[in-house]
Amino acid sequence: MKPIIAPSVLASDFANLQSEVEMLNKSQADWLHIDIMDGRFVPNISFGFPVMEAIKRHAQKPMDVHLMIVEPELYIEQFRAAGADTITVHFEACTHLHRTLQQIKATGAKAGIALNPHTSVNLLEDVIADADMVCLMSVNPGFGGQKFIQNTYRKTEALKNLIIQQNSQALIEIDGGVNQQNAQALLEKGADVLVAGSFVFSAADPIQTIADLKSIS
Ligand SMILES: O=C(CO)[C@H](O)[C@H](O)COP(=O)(O)O
Numbered sequence: 001m002k003p004i005i006a007p008s009v010l011a012s013d014f015a016n017l018q019s020e021v022e023m024l025n026k027s028q029a030d031w032l033h034i035d036i037m038d039g040r041f042v043p044n045i046s047f048g049f050p051v052m053e054a055i056k057r058h059a060q061k062p063m064d065v066h067l068m069i070v071e072p073e074l075y076i077e078q079f080r081a082a083g084a085d086t087i088t089v090h091f092e093a094c095t096h097l098h099r100t101l102q103q104i105k106a107t108g109a110k111a112g113i114a115l116n117p118h119t120s121v122n123l124l125e126d127v128i129a130d131a132d133m134v135c136l137m138s139v140n141p142g143f144g145g146q147k148f149i150q151n152t153y154r155k156t157e158a159l160k161n162l163i164i165q166q167n168s169q170a171l172i173e174i175d176g177g178v179n180q181q182n183a184q185a186l187l188e189k190g191a192d193v194l195v196a197g198s199f200v201f202s203a204a205d206p207i208q209t210i211a212d213l214k215s216i217s
């Protein structure tokens with residue numbers, strides 16, 4: 001099965017956002033990955049609703065919104081209104097994760113759970129049936145351009161086993177440091193969605209780079 005490719009707009013040229021989004025429209029990218037950072041859950045601030053809405057005005061593909069924020073339940077409806085198709089919240093940021101997943105689904109969006117590198121996939125046993133996607137962070141969240149953490153291979157395999165065991169339909173997304181070197185092995189371990197930021201946007205030919213990732217199976 002071909003992977004779903006979700007380039008992370010975080011690594012794009014914000015001064016030329018419209019042309020970056022138009023490039024993604026023309027490419028084989030399946031989704032646009034949108035990283036929202038609040039300066040509290042992670043030690044960085046990215047962008048918020050006005051920028052997301054501007055991206056949405058030009059995007060012809062679904063928006064996969066990764067919320068690296070505390071108390072995400074306060075903003076779910078607003079992110080949906082700003083154009084999110086999938087909303088992923090962090091396991092570590094949700095006191096009532098099951099409730100927050102239902103809240104996301106009630107807006108009509110797909111609901112994802114992101115796990116920091118230190119968080120075990122075993123903690124998802126009682127909630128995996130309620131998730132449309134699990135995002136395994138393969139770097140510590142907060143910044144693009146970091147080095148891929150090797151333990152992600154093992155986690156991907158363990159998560160795939162849990163999904164099969166629980167008869168869940170959740171997709172496995174890998175986020176952070178994804179490139180042509182690690183993509184094949186991630187897919188073999190069970191990944192469905194590859195997020196790639198700096199690897200795509202720092203390439204000489206981003207459209208070809210996306211096509212190369214897409215052609216791995
Ligand atoms: O969530 C993220 C960082 O917290 C980004 O989606 C991720 O880092 C992608 O960027 P890169 O491919 O450059 O690592």
Ligand SMILES: [Fe+2]
Binds near residue numbers: 008033066175195
């Ligand atoms: Fe992300």
